[in-house]
Structure formats: structure tokens, C-alpha cells
Amino acid sequence: MLNSVIVVDDEASIRTAVEQWLSLSGFEVQLFSRAEDCLAQLPKNFPGVILSDVRMPGISGLELLAQVQRLDPDLPIILLTGHGDVPMAVEAMRDGAYDFLEKPFSPDTLLSSLRRALDKRRLVLENRRLHQQADSRAKLDATLLGMSRALQTLRRQVLDLAALPVNVLIRGETGSGKELIARCLHDFGPRAGKPFVALNCAAIPEQLFEAELFGHESGAFTGAQGKRIGKLEYAHGGTLFLDEIESMPLAQQVKLLRVLQEQKLERLGSNQSIKVDLRVIAAAKPDLLEEARAGRFREDLAYRLTVAELRLPPLRERREDIPQLYEHFAQAAAERLGRSVAPLSGAQLSRLLSHDWPGNVRELANAAERQVLGLGEPEAEVLEAGQSLAAQQEAFEAQCLRAALTRHKGEIKAVLNELQLPRRTLNEKMQRHGLTREMFLKDP
Structure with missing residues (x-):
């Protein structure tokens, strides 16, 4: 939860008082008397703030700050200091501490600092989540072609x-x-x-x-x-x-x-x-x-x-994906077998698009490998009739649009010039085939 606070202090009276203040204000509080125990139980991407005394037996608050910084430099740590430790706490803020509170401090002062720190932590974790989502989408796009x-x-x-x-x-x-x-x-x-x-x-x-x-x-x-x-x-x-x-x-x-x-x-x-x-x-x-x-x-x-x-x-329900998949499988087979890959001719592409692929992606991968091995034209042995001319034309048109958009990295003007189409016609065709310019930008 983004209202979690870890309190580290060797004085039981301080821990008890802080826990009471924070619990009454709706915070989830976890108490530690030793920094060593806090480090041992600190979860990755902890959704909260650490509130720590500076002077403690064993690992001090400053050492705790240094170790937490190595684990997660964006995790806010608020230090609790005595009067003589203020210059040290100011130096600690230069080293990455979020804030320091001089004892004795009021509940309002503590709550104000904690809420600001939690707001910062919330933004950091949300930013991380969005970056992870973007990375996952990119990796999945490269896996599910x-x-x-x-x-x-x-x-x-x-x-x-x-x-x-x-x-x-x-x-x-x-x-x-x-x-x-x-x-x-x-x-x-x-x-x-x-x-x-x-x-x-x-x-x-x-x-x-x-x-x-x-x-x-x-x-x-x-x-x-x-x-x-x-x-x-x-x-x-x-x-x-x-x-x-x-x-x-x-x-x-x-x-x-x-x-x-x-x-x-x-x-x-x-x-x-x-x-x-x-x-x-x-x-x-x-x-x-x-x-x-x-x-x-x-x-x-x-x-x-x-x-x-x-x-x-099934592959027959997404024929527009066939050329990309075939090219991927052919390239992979060529690298594995030490062969070269010849570009598909219009007739070969037509045969690929007109076949119903009862074996789906596995059958397509086998056809690509056979072609790389020189064992026949893609799907020449299993070509089936029955695919309507309109359906073949639609699939071929989608592939032509995709190929042009890929070559020109989504630059619509260049695509219009290559395909000799009016802008309105291109827009209608792209919409019909579920294509958008953003899919082909070099740096989406």
C-alpha cells in the first residue's frame, strides 16, 4: 500500500509514540528496533517510506541510508536526529536522505514530511510501472509476431x-x-x-x-x-x-x-x-x-x-500476418542452416496468402524451412483452391500497404507517392485493414 511506513528506532518509547500517531492517521506501520532487521525484511519496490533514527547500536541510520540507496536510490528515508546531529543530517540529505526531523518533533511535522515523501514514492513507482509495461509490450511484440x-x-x-x-x-x-x-x-x-x-x-x-x-x-x-x-x-x-x-x-x-x-x-x-x-x-x-x-x-x-x-x-483468420511470419521463419532457418534467403516473388506471396494452413503457424514454419533448403516453392505441394478472389485481393492489398508503411517508417507522404494513391483512399484502406501510422514509426 502507498501509505506504508517503516519505523527504525532502538528506543521503544519513540517507536510506540510514532506508531500511535501514524496508525491514527491511517498509515500502515512496521516497527524495527535494529536496522539490520529492517534490511533483512525490506521488500523490493517497497511502496512507502523509511523513518529511521540516526544513532543506533549496530548499523546506524546513516549506514542504513547508504545500504538502502544501493538497493533502491529512489526510496525516501527520513532521519530522526538529536540537536547535535543536525549538521550530520544536512550532510545526509546531500547524500540522498529525503528529509530530517529534529527531536522532539510534533505529529503534524512528521505527518507533513511523510505525506510529501509518499507522494514522491507514488510517482516513482508509477513511472517504473509504465516503463515496465512499455518494455513488456516491446518484448511481447517481438515474440508474438x-x-x-x-x-x-x-x-x-x-x-x-x-x-x-x-x-x-x-x-x-x-x-x-x-x-x-x-x-x-x-x-x-x-x-x-x-x-x-x-x-x-x-x-x-x-x-x-x-x-x-x-x-x-x-x-x-x-x-x-x-x-x-x-x-x-x-x-x-x-x-x-x-x-x-x-x-x-x-x-x-x-x-x-x-x-x-x-x-x-x-x-x-x-x-x-x-x-x-x-x-x-x-x-x-x-x-x-x-x-x-x-x-x-x-x-x-x-x-x-x-x-x-x-x-x-487460426492462421487463415489472420492472413495479413503470413508474410511477416514467413519471413521470420525463413530468416531463422537460414541463420541456423547457413543459407541465404531469397525475397518472395509476387507469385510466391499469392500462394502463401491463398493457402488455408490447416497446420497453422507450425505448417508455415515448415514451409519456410523447406524453401530455405531448396525443397520446392512455398506451399507448391499443398496449395488449395477455395479462397475467393476477393479474399485473396484483400490479403494482398493489406500486405502491400504494410510493406510500404514499413519501408517508409510510417511516413504517409512517401507511401502515397510509392503507391500512387489519394490521401483519402489510403486512409480508408488503412482503416479497413486495421493499420495505423503509429505502428510503423521508427521510434514509437
Whole structure:
């Protein structure tokens, strides 16, 4: 909370008096008699102010100031001084202290200084939050490629959900990038430094599923040699990604639900409960609630997993992203294989845009690698009919606009000259394809 105050003073009477004044004024107060204890328990980005005596046994207030400055130079520290310490406190302000109060001080003087310091702290933390959001958006833009409206919406949803402590269900077709989205939810959230554990529920034989999920003790069953940590326990503190969750055996669904409810598990062959703190991100192709109504999935687990749901659009619903994705995959393959990448011809681009991509992004990445290897024109083997001429024209027009805007870094006049379009026509086309000048500026 942005009304938090840490009070560090070795005199119990001062601590008690200050706590009473501040509590009556609505502050959250934490007391320490030693600066060493304050430093040991000081959280990162502490949303408040430190109020510290100067002269204390062990680490003094001035030493506390120096150590806090190294941890967070923007954290306000107000020093409490005796009369003889005023010159020292003035020097401390030059070294980064926010203010000093000479004892004895009045409650009004203390409150006035604290409120000013908290206002400053609020601005600092808000500025940090905005910078972190901007950095996260830039990193996510470089991870989830695409300029279509669907991808822009998906990126916003991922950033919003990444910060929230809720389970998420990802819906999408095969090859649409469900594990990548799960990884982004983990990497851009508060659990980023903890394990990300992925388990494909369709790839594990039913008889081995429980041991894989919960682990086992030595001798728990025939062939169980030694203790094994299961996926749930290994993901403690982090994220467990359960792909193709619809394939999980019903018997294991019951046990998973219990773990999510009680936040503890037991290894096979053990009666000891182990606490686990994890976030579950599940992925499925079908609707889990429809699967539950058909008796193929537990309804209570479906509700537990779908606190939030993300739908990944198939590639055929965001054709304007195909050229950028293809170029990215081709470049990555070329660097890995030591090959060069030839620019796409108009005919090649047309084939890419007209294909329905049933394998989605995974199929597109494979097509790009085959082209780099010289194994055929992109999608020449799988080209399908059925895409209307109007749809192909729309996709091609969007790509032409995007390419011109990218080349000219959003300079509209240069785009108008290249494409030989009136300003009003360009505006209408950009609006129809969900394009804005700001997307292409060199320094947005």
C-alpha cells in the first residue's frame, strides 16, 4: 500500500509514540528496533517510506541510508536526529536522505514530511510501472509476431493476464502456438523466475500418468526405483502447462482438482502431504464445458481451469500476418542452416496468402524451412483452391500497404507517392485493414 511506513528506532518509547500517531492517521506501520532487521525484511519496490533514527547500536541510520540507496536510490528515508546531529543530517540529505526531523518533533511535522515523501514514492513507482509495461509490450511484440487486429488483441490479453494470479485455458487448433502463449503468460508475469513445466497429456500412457504428475517414492510400484519428483511438485512456485488437457484420464482429473483446491499433493507410495504453489495454464482444442456435458471431462475441473480463457485465431483468420511470419521463419532457418534467403516473388506471396494452413503457424514454419533448403516453392505441394478472389485481393492489398508503411517508417507522404494513391483512399484502406501510422514509426 502507498501509505506504508517503516519505523527504525532502538528506543521503544519513540517507536510506540510514532506508531500511535501514524496508525491514527491511517498509515500502515512496521516497527524495527535494529536496522539490520529492517534490511533483512525490506521488500523490493517497497511502496512507502523509511523513518529511521540516526544513532543506533549496530548499523546506524546513516549506514542504513547508504545500504538502502544501493538497493533502491529512489526510496525516501527520513532521519530522526538529536540537536547535535543536525549538521550530520544536512550532510545526509546531500547524500540522498529525503528529509530530517529534529527531536522532539510534533505529529503534524512528521505527518507533513511523510505525506510529501509518499507522494514522491507514488510517482516513482508509477513511472517504473509504465516503463515496465512499455518494455513488456516491446518484448511481447517481438515474440508474438503479427500486425492483424486479432494478434494485437491477443497481445493485450496476454499482458493483462500474465500479471494476474489466475488459471488460464488456451483454446486453439493444432500448430496455432498454444505453448508459446503459455510461455508468454509465464515469462511476462511475477512467476517468470520460477520453473515453467510443460506436460502433453496426450503423450503419456494412462498407467504412467499419475506417477508423471504426482511423482513417486522408491518401491511405490513395480519398477519404481528411487524417489521421483512429479511435474506438479517440480512446478512449485512457477507454472504448470498442461497441453491437450482434454486427453487427461478422468481418474487423474479428480486428483488434479484436489491439488488445485487444497494446494498440496502426495507422491505415490507416500502419506506425506507436500504444499505446492503453482499456476496452471491448460490448452485444449475442444470446448471443455461441451466435453463435460458429453461426460468426457469433469465439469468442476473445467470451471477451475477456465477462470480466464484465451482463443488463438487460426492462421487463415489472420492472413495479413503470413508474410511477416514467413519471413521470420525463413530468416531463422537460414541463420541456423547457413543459407541465404531469397525475397518472395509476387507469385510466391499469392500462394502463401491463398493457402488455408490447416497446420497453422507450425505448417508455415515448415514451409519456410523447406524453401530455405531448396525443397520446392512455398506451399507448391499443398496449395488449395477455395479462397475467393476477393479474399485473396484483400490479403494482398493489406500486405502491400504494410510493406510500404514499413519501408517508409510510417511516413504517409512517401507511401502515397510509392503507391500512387489519394490521401483519402489510403486512409480508408488503412482503416479497413486495421493499420495505423503509429505502428510503423521508427521510434514509437
